[in-house]
Amino acid sequence: MDKPDALEAAGIVVRMCENLLGTVSTYGRWASEARTACGDLIASAYTLLRNDNVAGQMDKCFQLIWLAGAAQPQIAAVRIFLEAEKPKSLGAIATQNLGIRFCLVIECNIIINTTFISREDVDAIKYTMNIPFRAAEEIAADDMDQAALLAIVKLWSTLVNYLVATELPLPQMLSYWFADVFPSLLVSQRLYSDASNADAIRDGNKIVHPAFCPPTGRALAT
Amino acid sequence: MGQSIVAFNQQVAADGTSRFGWGYKYVTANYKGAFFHCETASVESGLRIVEHEFPKKMLPYAESLGHKAISWTVRGYIATFPYDSADNVLNTTDYTRGRDELARALDSNQPGWLQVHTMPPLYVICQRWRLTETEKQGGYCTFDMEFQEYGLAPFAYTSDAYTAVQQAAEALRSQLVAPGVPWTPPDIGELLKPTLPGTSGGGTGGGSGGGF
Numbered sequence: 001m002d003k004p005d006a007l008e009a010a011g012i013v014v015r016m017c018e019n020l021l022g023t024v025s026t027y028g029r030w031a032s033e034a035r036t037a038c039g040d041l042i043a044s045a046y047t048l049l050r051n052d053n054v055a056g057q058m059d060k061c062f063q064l065i066w067l068a069g070a071a072q073p074q075i076a077a078v079r080i081f082l083e084a085e086k087p088k089s090l091g092a093i094a095t096q097n098l099g100i101r102f103c104l105v106i107e108c109n110i111i112i113n114t115t116f117i118s119r120e121d122v123d124a125i126k127y128t129m130n131i132p133f134r135a136a137e138e139i140a141a142d143d144m145d146q147a148a149l150l151a152i153v154k155l156w157s158t159l160v161n162y163l164v165a166t167e168l169p170l171p172q173m174l175s176y177w178f179a180d181v182f183p184s185l186l187v188s189q190r191l192y193s194d195a196s197n198a199d200a201i202r203d204g205n206k207i208v209h210p211a212f213c214p215p216t217g218r219a220l221a222t
Numbered sequence: 223m224g225q226s227i228v229a230f231n232q233q234v235a236a237d238g239t240s241r242f243g244w245g246y247k248y249v250t251a252n253y254k255g256a257f258f259h260c261e262t263a264s265v266e267s268g269l270r271i272v273e274h275e276f277p278k279k280m281l282p283y284a285e286s287l288g289h290k291a292i293s294w295t296v297r298g299y300i301a302t303f304p305y306d307s308a309d310n311v312l313n314t315t316d317y318t319r320g321r322d323e324l325a326r327a328l329d330s331n332q333p334g335w336l337q338v339h340t341m342p343p344l345y346v347i348c349q350r351w352r353l354t355e356t357e358k359q360g361g362y363c364t365f366d367m368e369f370q371e372y373g374l375a376p377f378a379y380t381s382d383a384y385t386a387v388q389q390a391a392e393a394l395r396s397q398l399v400a401p402g403v404p405w406t407p408p409d410i411g412e413l414l415k416p417t418l419p420g421t422s423g424g425g426t427g428g429g430s431g432g433g434f
Binding site for chain 2: 053055056059060063064067098101102104105108109111112147148151152154155157158159161162165166
């Protein structure tokens with residue numbers, strides 16, 4: 001990569017690493033490894049970019065961030081920051097696309113290892129992931145990068161297939177309405193004839209005190 | 223000559239002077255490309271009807287639950303031919319070639335196309351077959367075959383969705399890292415070990431963790 005391109009791309013890489021570091025917890029072996037890898041990448045970003053060899057170290061960072069327990073919304077935030085960059089040089093644009101695609105890979109890996117409890121959650125993820133994939137697909141198509149385009153489309157389609165398959169057996173969320181404020185145990189008993197779902201109702205509706213559930217809320221259909 | 227009958231009928235049809243309106247449709251019977259002479263063929267089909275009879279009502283109601291699976295019962299034979307003909311396995315002096323070929327097709331445990339004379343071909347699977355040879359009729363064997371319509375599997379087989387996403391993600395990752403090799407964790411087994419305070423597992427990289 002030429003010097004002006006590398007300089008601009010290095011800025012993108014450094015900002016991306018700083019955002020990635022924000023997702024890492026403060027303890028644990030993988031977290032410390034991830035911090036080390038991100039630090040290495042920040043320190044050597046310019047050199048790696050000049051040598052066209054940044055992808056390997058970036059991949060290591062993303063893998064370690066994933067192993068350290070990053071959540072999908074955190075990686076999505078990193079991706080959104082990357083998408084907001086306005087690079088001018090060719091090398092910087094390529095680096096930006098590289099980071100976005102790594103984010104998509106990690107997000108997919110996180111999603112397929114997530115346990116969903118309702119169809120609405122799956123629908124929300126499906127909708128959320130359609131937007132970056134559509135953008136990435138457009139960029140790859142505009143760049144005439146057929147290999148990347150095929151890989152992105154395949155990842156997108158397999159993810160949607162996975163989410164649809166995951167969604168099918170899950171219960172739907174329904175709205176309920178009572179005349180008065182009730183304890184979560186009573187709400188659960190009235191909805192399911194079983195008080196054991198009281199905690200789920202409390203968590204699902206972010207109820208402050210389980211003795212005073214608001215009269216309206218949402219609960220699993222089954 | 224069995225083959226020449228077919229050729230004759232087709233030629234007549236091509237001339238436009240068909241003496242047999244159905245003759246040009248006549249083809250040699252075969253299952254998955256294994257030819258045989260068809261002695262008899264019977265097709266069974268219909269509708270799955272459930273007859274509802276109601277108390278205190280004079281009229282019943284016959285409800286159709288859809289098309290019934292087509293079943294074919296075919297009796298075929300393979301006989302020794304007076305001389306060898308290169309174009310057809312049926313026209314050979316060794317009838318066992320055609321016999322064994324048909325037996326293999328029937329035993330293949332896979333569906334295939336069945337073509338019986340003038341009938342339209344159907345995608346079937348062989349449910350049962352019987353080969354009969356008698357000493358009196360040397361060089362001749364009969365096949366009694368039962369076929370069932372194969373149809374379509376209710377759910378198309380797809381690979382595990384989880385693995386498919388994993389593989390697609392790895393493919394994209396490898397493509398991004400190329401020509402390098404994607405990074406792999408040094409010891410994935412460490413993930414499975416509980417990280418307890420004071421154990422060596424958490425201390426490997428801990429010293430370098432606060433470098434930023």
